Amino acid sequence: MYKLMLSDLDETLLIDHHVPDFNIEAIKKARHNGLKFIPATGRAYNMILDVLKEIGTYEQAGEYSICFNGGLIVENKNNRVLNFKGLSFEQTELLFESAKNYDVCVLVFTLDMCYIYNANEEEVKRKIAQNAPFKVMDNYCIDHLKNEQIAKIIYQKSDMSYLKMIGQDLAKVIEGKAAVSYSSNRYLEFNALGVDKGYGLKWLADYLGIDIKETIAIGDNYNDVEMIKAANLGVCVISANDDVKANAQYVTKLDYDQGAVKEVIEKFVLEEK
Template sequence: MYELMLSDLDETLLVNHHVPEFNVEAIKKARKHGLKFVPATGRAFNMIPEILKEIGTYDQEDEYSICFNGALIVENKNSKILNFKGLSFDVAKMLFDKARDYDVCVLVFTVDMCYIYNADPDEVQRKKDQKAPFVVVEDYNIDNLKNDRIAKILYQKKDMNYLKKIAADLKDDIENKACASYSSNRYLEFNAPGVNKGYGLKWLASYLNIDLDKTIAIGDNYNDVEMIKQAKLGVCVACGDDEIKSIANYVTKLDYNQGAVKEVIEKFILEEE
């Protein structure tokens, strides 16, 4: 029986930034059957309290969240940080300075705040919709963040080919210093080396003494690939790219807004029971 399920949020669990009722009900049933359901997101922990309330794990002991693509692992009760693996300031500054050469909006995430540079109005609105604590910064400088815990840096542009070109340009610069991934068809994300949602899955499963053979992971985008690979049952949502579908054990018939998470729970948790 599966004991731990990780789920991406955007374009997987959520519809319009909320958990739809069909997913809420499926998660409640799965939890009664002993499944631990854990959000695994690129978002900060302080961006997901409403989502945790909707799935019933907000401020609960022995309930967990994986944030910043695995850089932050939290027990929900009292927002207890169990593990953090962020970017060094020197690497963050290097990535920040490199962004000057490109036409991108830059988002620097510390544990507590999102700082937006070269602000794209659409991205600012997106952060408002996500209820993210954020600051739009006019001065292009991050020296004031030297003593902060920097979780990740994002380059944002609604042009994935352009972002992939940037990643190729920076390949040598980030080798052994940071790792790159993509999400939401608008972000090039940089985390610390070895940090990804697969890392988060392995860390949390070990912490909970759950065998990886009893894990499920579901997602739709490139920052979900490593957890899809690591889980015993790796699932890609119907809307995912063919490349991601090709590495998954199962591809949902329903899209995220039709109940992809519900489908997986019913097929692999509730039917199994």
């Protein structure tokens, strides 16, 4: 019996930043049958409150969220931080200054705020749609963040081949300093070394006393690979790239906007019951 299911949000659980009714109903049935359903996202906690309300876990004790690609794990009641693993200011500054060499929008996330540099209209609109607390910065400087808890830094450009080129360029610069992942066909993400969604899954399962054999994870992108590999049942959405699918034990027949999450819950959780 599966007791814990992690789900990516964008291009997996959500349609236009909201949980569709067919997924809401499936999640409710699964939770009624004892499944812990956990959003596992690159977003900040304050960016997923509407999602938690839609799935029924907002401000609920004993319900949890994994944010910043595993860098933050919270109990939803009172946003109680259980585990945080962020970047040092020095690590962030290295990546921030390196971004000057590339044509990218830069986003620096603290626990409570997203600071956007070299902002473009597309990304600003996306942050508005995500209900993200953000500030567009005029000066290219992060000195004001020296005493802040920094969760991650992102380079954004809607050109994945360009972002992967940057990742290769910086490989030696950041070796031993940060973890690298890609998401939503638009982001190159840098987290603290050792942080990924697989780390988040293992940490939370251990915290809850759930055997890894009782876990499912579903996602669609490169920042989901480690949790897909870590879970006993790793699932990939059908629209994902083939190199992401290669890590999964099961690939959905439905795309995310057709009910991929619903399909997995019905096939592996509800039918099992």
